[in-house]
Amino acid sequence: MSDVILNNICKTYNKGIVLAVDDVSFSVGKGELFGLIGPDGAGKTSIFRILTTLLLADSGSASVNGYDVVNDYKKIRQHVGYMPGKFSLYQDLTVEENLKFFATVFNTTIEANYELIKEIYIQIEPFKKRRAGKLSGGMKQKLALCCALIHRPTVLFLDEPTTGVDTVSRKEFWDMLKRLKQEGITILVSTPYMDEATLCERIALMQDGKIMSIDTPKNITKQYAEILYAIKASNMSHLLSDLRLNKLIRSCNAFGEYHHITFNDDLKNSKSELLNYLKSKNYISIEIKQVAPTIEDCFIKLMNK
Amino acid sequence: MNEIVIKTDKLTKRFGNFIAANEITFEVKAGEIFGFLGANGAGKTTAMRMLCGLSKPSSGNATIAGFDIYKETEKIKKNIGYMSQKFSLYEDLTVIENIRFFGGIYGISDKQINEKSNTLIEQLGLKNETKKLVASLPLGWKQKLAFSVAILHEPKIVFLDEPTGGVDPVTRRQFWDLIYSASDRGITIFVTTHYMDEAEYCNRISMMVDGVIKALDTPTNLKKQFSADSMDEVFFELARGAKRKGD
Structure with a gap:
């Protein structure tokens, strides 16, 4: 009722x-x-x-x-x-x-x-x-x-x-x-x-x-279809603009300590290709890990639809 | 990057027996993004009003953009920008009228105002909105415009009082892009927020509890200091013992 x-x-x-x-x-x-x-x-x-x-x-x-x-x-x-x-x-x-x-x-x-x-x-x-x-x-x-x-x-x-x-x-x-x-x-x-x-x-x-x-x-967070990664490195504001320009990346949003990213192609080499690219750009202390999407991730994705 | 633009020494404000801000001492460097956090009622607003030259301290010293907080309040006001969630722009003026009005207030020449408003409108993508009343803009646009207007006169410091409250998550991030680019240009950002993810975007953070600055450091160091995973935990650890509640 x-x-x-x-x-x-x-x-x-x-x-x-x-x-x-x-x-x-x-x-x-x-x-x-x-x-x-x-x-x-x-x-x-x-x-x-x-x-x-x-x-x-x-x-x-x-x-x-x-x-x-x-x-x-x-x-x-x-x-x-x-x-x-x-x-x-x-x-x-x-x-x-x-x-x-x-x-x-x-x-x-x-x-x-x-x-x-x-x-x-x-x-x-x-x-x-x-x-x-x-x-x-x-x-x-x-x-x-x-x-x-x-x-x-x-x-x-x-x-x-x-x-x-x-x-x-x-x-x-x-x-x-x-x-x-x-x-x-x-x-x-x-x-x-x-x-x-x-x-x-x-x-x-x-x-x-x-x-x-x-x-x-x-259930809303379950519906988030892509694999979501959190990434951080030495210079977070430059990392954000570099990630946005990178062709491997589908979406990139600042999320506190980390940036949340998804790849255009979820195959394994996307991740290592990205790491190589960042190293070539002289980023240090790069950390990347898979994370569970939050409601805010879902909200942003729905807004950009 | 090493010039100090905010320097306070035991800055105190009393209202009768009540000590709203108690011996606050800190320094902020040019171009730094400084997060000024604290629970409701901790004394943030009182402190900010003193730093903007709007309220006379009971004791202690401070210089803002190199000017004395007691004797040179008018000079301070000319060298800072301010925006809050509640009041920032005139709702019944158009976008362009607001830009001209605030430009005029800060003594920018007409020629410069014209140049600046063109770049600003271009940057914010407000080309079709220039003749619209500010009241008709979505909140997110209003806040982005308010920020740009607050730094129109290229102040040394801009004070932002909960600039992103109630703003959608995408616009909230665009707002921080504007903050970063202002900081890259050497403008010091002094910001309060209730969003703990935004605390992470600051270079350094101070945490105010019951009128006192309880902690001051980079987000990374604060998390280490309190063995916390997130700024949310740091805040909770510091503020839960607060005796004062309110605004």
Whole structure:
């Protein structure tokens, strides 16, 4: 059974000039942790706003918890939690007042669902008398999550919850999501960070309003057809330009410490030919090894299709 | 390559009892790509604002592009470039208007602005976009344009505050190509990022935790020092003990 279903959703802005969501269909199973992965402008926020009944699609249909986003919008609003990418709580209310406000709006109390938010809320509780506008970024994020959870939603929509957040806080946030998943809450989360994709059960890779690929992270990386190598040598920036000009190379992208390359012809002599070429160019400490493709490798390949 | 363009000595900024940046001491050489990393709330923004001449230090000394951080802030501003993810260009001006505007601000002559904007537009492949509003460009193009505008006046140093946040993986790499070529021309790059693969592209990295620079070295040496396989691990090792959280 699916908690979220989209059928051929299209959305344009500026009288049809900007195509934000281009014929998108997918579904999210009950209790699933599903990720929309893509850069700014991929259409992620538009999809969130359509599903949370804040925006009408131009065409196509969508439902949440079995309710239609257009006809049953009031029902959906009662049941879902939404954390927008932009901080949207009341800046001039305190932490506690914000939480109380959202509980009251949803006809519940903080006490009734305290267990669900407890682990997150205790981290910001020492500041409960502080105005939300005066909180640090990390604390704002935690408060926003508490407010989105206070009515125990069936589906939680998180639009780029970790953007601009450092790696340590990002790890903590994903740990929180895993715990919420255990509570049976369906989670749809978006992120521009490709490394977070592997933390989702299933993902959709998005670019320019379209879904380029949709599957489990494992299956997506399995579909990467070529053999991928990581290479490094003495001068990485020159190596990058030399590799790009080399006819043996099909693709070459900087990947942190290494460059990731694929060959036009995966036969063994491609590798030794390349090594000879690099040695002739006076590169030293050359290291080349086969590596497993990451989601980011797959994303780049799909973008260049 | 050996000229030192950023030199700080026990640079400190206090807000009341709170020490946002605590005795920061480091040097950056001309043409170096220097990664300025740290957890949210570590004091990066405060430090950067001081280095750009926008915030007066509480104590300590620094020279930026050879100018004193207390007495010569206006000269500092003329010799640096700055871009951030949040603000860099005017959305309701066209591509060419933005180039002319910022060129004018930095006192470049009209003739030079014309020459520079032609090469720049050519380089970025924006020929058909010159008369379009910046607001209508995809984020990746905006950021590449913003960077080129930030170095239009050939500054000694360019400060980049999370320039690639939210940018697609292909454009993110093209952005780093621009960084490399600026660095080859001798422009010093001072950059913050949350992408740890980008930390690897820097010549040297400093890691700030709770207002203090906890580590400073090349990516290779830092990984050795912390017996880590990746910069991600180094960062985690250093930042997980942080007491301050936030922006």
